[in-house]
Amino acid sequence: MNLFAHIGRYAMLMTQVFRTPQRWRILGRQYIKEMEKQGLESILITIIISVFIGSAITMQMVLNTENPLLPKYCTGLVTRETILLEFSSTILCLILAGKVGSNIASEIGTMRITEQIDALQIMGINAPNYLILPKILGFVTITPVLVIFSMFFGLLGGYIISWTGVMPPSQYIMGIQYAFVPYYITYSIIKSLFFAFIIASVASYYGYYAYGGALEVGKASTNAVVNSSIIILLFNVLLTDILLI
Amino acid sequence: MIEVRNISKSFNGLTVLDNISATFESGKTNLIIGQSGSGKTVLMKSIIGIHKVDSGTIMYGDENFTDMSESEVTRLRQKVGMLFQGSALFDSMTVEENVRFPLEMFSDAPKSYWQERVKFCLNRVGLSHAARLYPSEISGGMQKRAAIARAIVLEPTYLFCDEPNSGLDPKTSLTIDQLIQEITRENNITTLINTHDMNSVMGIGDKIIFIHQGHKSWEGSKDTIFDSDNEDLNNLVFASALFKDVKKLHARH
Numbered sequence: 137m138n139l140f141a142h143i144g145r146y147a148m149l150m151t152q153v154f155r156t157p158q159r160w161r162i163l164g165r166q167y168i169k170e171m172e173k174q175g176l177e178s179i180l181i182t183i184i185i186s187v188f189i190g191s192a193i194t195m196q197m198v199l200n201t202e203n204p205l206l207p208k209y210c211t212g213l214v215t216r217e218t219i220l221l222e223f224s225s226t227i228l229c230l231i232l233a234g235k236v237g238s239n240i241a242s243e244i245g246t247m248r249i250t251e252q253i254d255a256l257q258i259m260g261i262n263a264p265n266y267l268i269l270p271k272i273l274g275f276v277t278i279t280p281v282l283v284i285f286s287m288f289f290g291l292l293g294g295y296i297i298s299w300t301g302v303m304p305p306s307q308y309i310m311g312i313q314y315a316f317v318p319y320y321i322t323y324s325i326i327k328s329l330f331f332a333f334i335i336a337s338v339a340s341y342y343g344y345y346a347y348g349g350a351l352e353v354g355k356a357s358t359n360a361v362v363n364s365s366i367i368i369l370l371f372n373v374l375l376t377d378i379l380l381i
Numbered sequence: 382m383i384e385v386r387n388i389s390k391s392f393n394g395l396t397v398l399d400n401i402s403a404t405f406e407s408g409k410t411n412l413i414i415g416q417s418g419s420g421k422t423v424l425m426k427s428i429i430g431i432h433k434v435d436s437g438t439i440m441y442g443d444e445n446f447t448d449m450s451e452s453e454v455t456r457l458r459q460k461v462g463m464l465f466q467g468s469a470l471f472d473s474m475t476v477e478e479n480v481r482f483p484l485e486m487f488s489d490a491p492k493s494y495w496q497e498r499v500k501f502c503l504n505r506v507g508l509s510h511a512a513r514l515y516p517s518e519i520s521g522g523m524q525k526r527a528a529i530a531r532a533i534v535l536e537p538t539y540l541f542c543d544e545p546n547s548g549l550d551p552k553t554s555l556t557i558d559q560l561i562q563e564i565t566r567e568n569n570i571t572t573l574i575n576t577h578d579m580n581s582v583m584g585i586g587d588k589i590i591f592i593h594q595g596h597k598s599w600e601g602s603k604d605t606i607f608d609s610d611n612e613d614l615n616n617l618v619f620a621s622a623l624f625k626d627v628k629k630l631h632a633r634h
């Protein structure tokens with residue numbers, strides 16, 4: 137299938153997804169379940185990655201901004217901007233594309249090859265709406281929370297490493313407060329909403345159209361991660377241009 | 382009753398169903414038999430609407446299925462139960478939740494009715510003791526029975542069974558066949574069974590349609606199948622080791 141055929145089929149699937157649910161109560165139940173499964177279960181990995189990346193960025197900045205003309209607090213400032221602008225939204229979402237995207241694609245793909253999706257359709261249920269909508273809504277809701285967690289723990293990671301003697305902690309604290317632009321947090325959250333939608337919808341698309349056996353499910357999962365990562369990077373450039381420049 | 386009139390279906394220029402007409406009666410177990418690749422699964426999937434036929438008409442009672450709008454198809458499907466080859470139970474739900482699911486989606490009756498109905502269906506298939514278990518925790522035969530309970534929970538008018546005995550031992554197959562036949566008669570359901578299991582054919586074949594290379598090649602019942610002079614059907618029937626002796630008897634007469 138060529139690119140345009142994929143885009144067309146994806147658009148058709150999304151028109152099925154965004155229809156009025158047959159039972160709002162069931163959508164609500166599924167939505168909460170998905171937020172828990174996709175979001176809360178990702179909090180630990182978000183914290184771990186953010187702390188380590190925050191520490192690493194701080195150390196790198198100390199090395200790269202070692203100049204008598206530059207005040208020491210610059211390290212904190214650059215760490216903050218890197219975490220707020222790129223890491224906590226884009227890089228975190230790339231990591232989540234691997235974790236959540238593969239999970240969604242393999243779950244829906246397995247349902248497809250074991251005829252569970254056919255069973256839903258035979259019952260007269262709009263399968264894309266029932267299966268995919270709660271995943272998209274749940275993940276889009278929980279991702280900004282993960283982004284905020286990531287910002288906090290990324291900056292905390294830098295602070296922790298400053299206590300090891302890399303730089304004075306007071307200078308780090310001063311740096312992360314200096315010339316703070318609150319809009320950067322809004323910008324990061326807006327980006328993460330787009331990225332969450334991309335991850336959940338692209339992964340669902342590949343899972344939904346997985347036909348064959350276990351091999352196809354694996355392939356769908358890989359395609360979901362690779363393609364959603366590429367689309368995220370593309371949208372990152374576009375959104376930065378629209379929202380920041 | 383389901384009636385198909387002159388339906389044809391092809392995929393990429395290859396004709397899989399060619400001008401098939403048949404009537405499937407209510408209160409009877411209607412079997413579609415044929416060799417692998419003969420088109421019997423495509424026929425069943427076309428009747429359900431998973432495949433759109435190229436030409437012909439499918440009637441569910443007095444309703445023309447081929448002319449129905451999407452909302453009418455959705456409404457009709459609430460009268461349809463289906464038993465899949467691999468059971469297709471939702472593996473994130475317990476047996477009880479699987480059976481309750483169609484009620485949650487479509488029934489406006491009070492919850493107390495749901496509980497009663499689920500309990501009745503699980504009792505009917507002999508699975509009351511496994512209500513809290515997940516599909517992965519029960520045997521293949523039990524999964525089939527759970528799938529039957531789910532298929533009948535909305536009291537369907539039509540029941541479709543795709544290879545219901547696939548992967549089951551002969552004794553369990555017999556149990557499943559008997560269960561399907563009893564439920565069909567008790568509720569006057571129009572049941573279509575897609576199979577190549579000769580035990581099923583001889584056990585519950587109230588009406589049998591034999592599909593060969595996309596054509597309806599023979600129509601009859603378990604009582605008339607041995608009298609058939611259809612060579613392709615005889616080859617299929619007598620290929621089963623169980624009926625080799627019958628073949629000898631048949632040759633003697």
